[in-house]
Amino acid sequence: MADLLKAEGTITAPTDSSHDGVRRRDFINIAAVSFAGVGGIAVLVPLISQMSASADVLAESSTEIDISAIASGQAIKAVWRKQPVFVRNLTPTEIAEADAVDPKTLRDPATLEERTKKGKTNWLITMGVCTHLGCVPLGAGPGEVKGEYGGYFCPCHGSVYDTAARIRKGPAPKNLEVPPYDFSSDTVVKIG
Amino acid sequence: MSFPWAKNYKPSHPLMVYLDEKLPLPRLIYNAIGAGYPVPRNLNYAWNFGVLAGFCLVLQIVTGVILAMHYAANAGVAFDSVEHIMRDVNWGWMLRYAHANGASAFFVVVYIHIFRGFFYSSYKAPREMIWLLGVVIFLLMMATAFMGYVLPWGQMSFWGAKVITGLFSAIPLVGTPLQQWLLGGFAPDNAALNRFFSLHFLLPFVIAAVIIMHIWALHIPGSSNPTGVEIKTESDTVPFHPYYTAKDGFGLGVFLLLYCTVLFFFPNALGHPDNYIPANPLSTPAHIVPEWYFWPFYAILRAFTSDFLFIPAKLMGVLAMFSAILVWFFLPWLDTSPVRSGHYRPLFRKFYWILVLDTLVLGYCGGSPAETKYVLISQIAATYYFLHFLVILPLVSSIEKPQPLPYSITESVLGTDALTA
Numbered sequence: 001m002a003d004l005l006k007a008e009g010t011i012t013a014p015t016d017s018s019h020d021g022v023r024r025r026d027f028i029n030i031a032a033v034s035f036a037g038v039g040g041i042a043v044l045v046p047l048i049s050q051m052s053a054s055a056d057v058l059a060e061s062s063t064e065i066d067i068s069a070i071a072s073g074q075a076i077k078a079v080w081r082k083q084p085v086f087v088r089n090l091t092p093t094e095i096a097e098a099d100a101v102d103p104k105t106l107r108d109p110a111t112l113e114e115r116t117k118k119g120k121t122n123w124l125i126t127m128g129v130c131t132h133l134g135c136v137p138l139g140a141g142p143g144e145v146k147g148e149y150g151g152y153f154c155p156c157h158g159s160v161y162d163t164a165a166r167i168r169k170g171p172a173p174k175n176l177e178v179p180p181y182d183f184s185s186d187t188v189v190k191i192g
Numbered sequence: 193m194s195f196p197w198a199k200n201y202k203p204s205h206p207l208m209v210y211l212d213e214k215l216p217l218p219r220l221i222y223n224a225i226g227a228g229y230p231v232p233r234n235l236n237y238a239w240n241f242g243v244l245a246g247f248c249l250v251l252q253i254v255t256g257v258i259l260a261m262h263y264a265a266n267a268g269v270a271f272d273s274v275e276h277i278m279r280d281v282n283w284g285w286m287l288r289y290a291h292a293n294g295a296s297a298f299f300v301v302v303y304i305h306i307f308r309g310f311f312y313s314s315y316k317a318p319r320e321m322i323w324l325l326g327v328v329i330f331l332l333m334m335a336t337a338f339m340g341y342v343l344p345w346g347q348m349s350f351w352g353a354k355v356i357t358g359l360f361s362a363i364p365l366v367g368t369p370l371q372q373w374l375l376g377g378f379a380p381d382n383a384a385l386n387r388f389f390s391l392h393f394l395l396p397f398v399i400a401a402v403i404i405m406h407i408w409a410l411h412i413p414g415s416s417n418p419t420g421v422e423i424k425t426e427s428d429t430v431p432f433h434p435y436y437t438a439k440d441g442f443g444l445g446v447f448l449l450l451y452c453t454v455l456f457f458f459p460n461a462l463g464h465p466d467n468y469i470p471a472n473p474l475s476t477p478a479h480i481v482p483e484w485y486f487w488p489f490y491a492i493l494r495a496f497t498s499d500f501l502f503i504p505a506k507l508m509g510v511l512a513m514f515s516a517i518l519v520w521f522f523l524p525w526l527d528t529s530p531v532r533s534g535h536y537r538p539l540f541r542k543f544y545w546i547l548v549l550d551t552l553v554l555g556y557c558g559g560s561p562a563e564t565k566y567v568l569i570s571q572i573a574a575t576y577y578f579l580h581f582l583v584i585l586p587l588v589s590s591i592e593k594p595q596p597l598p599y600s601i602t603e604s605v606l607g608t609d610a611l612t613a
Contacts, residue, residue, distance in 0.1 A: 036441070046283030050258055055280040 062192030084128030346467035420532025487558030
């Protein structure tokens, strides 16, 4: 160290002994700061990841529903991922109404067939979450307003869905979402 | 204040010039921990621990704020919510261990910082205020650590809360009502847990505020140094950046290696298994001790076993325990030697190391069961502890013949100084 110190006591950096313009200290500096930088970024991973869904929340992310008691024309509200799911047993009239619409004229084109399982077109299973800002639309509970298209009506901002839960009128951009589900048997549906 | 040769902040980029006019934050940083703060050129690694303590506070606040996102401060679910953090929350195990061991790391660092101050008499004029604020920070840290330890609501949490609030019941007349007021009941329960959580969240920010004052006060006379000789000229100093940012950065790397070793390989080594048993108000664990960082003071508390004059033993122990820290407030006036550094004080130096040993003995006894032999050793060690501060230190200061001091910091480093040559 002493040879780096002038008599006045000011400290000078070590000289470029190989004359290639790069000092040993430059390398150490870049290596150390880069290492610390990568380490610092790596530390962010757990700090950010801790906010995503924890193991107990993920463990609750599938749910089974018994649909045997739902008569034609009735609907129930189930809960999946802490959100309402509408399970609706469509009447033949409602199916006919849905099929009568040309999908090309819709805001979010889809047919009832695409939104239900094959051979079980009468079982319309959708999220009960309005695609506008997330309110629960009316129409699944007994006596609730179904809106002018006979499906669902969201009272928050006036979005209207038809009997295939497709958006027909109002501010919502998309049809009610169809969650991933399967029929475990003719009377049991597993969602998620 | 700074030294006349301190470098001036000169922003070159127009945006930085603009910012400097409106909000000179970069200037503040430059003058506080940048090239604008001249620091003695001879600081050794004992001077790393202030920065390390600051790092520990940040670590505790970051991990603590995150834990608070998942923890539930309710006596019914607190224990389960901690287990939820350990098992369900992504990286929760790591964050909780980082916080629990971070507290231990914080105390290790702060104890070294304090004993650095003892050895180099960092508390002496003109740095008394820095020292006094430092003792305040230490007291706040102890309160924060204690309340944090209660939050998991295990057996040690519960009985720790009961015993520590029990200290206040020793105060004559108002003691028992005071303890019930602190707890919001007759024993620790939901009310106590909730207020401890609230205060445990608040106090670190109070500590941060006092640290700002601690550093503010430090920057008036500037850092002390291993010779204890004040800065005379520019050649005695180097700019904080890059010299001490680099040195502190290296120290931080070593610290992190040790910390991570404990965090990832021995995360429960410093904890008590009993705290993984849910709180049970009907059964006290067989061997109840506080966390290691309280052991020396806990030993002093337990050293008083019989009534002294008209003061009951219980009150005496509590008074002694608090006095063991409060005596530090008087240190700048108890040590009257004009020489600061222990390197030039042969007699003081011996007693310093005896005090270190004495504190370690107290710590060992504080962590041991309350058996006769440990209590006896505690009594001797506690007596010596107070003798050191109240008798030995003033006495040594008056009879000791210090060794000759170097003319300047530069001379102590280079052997010569242009000013004397």
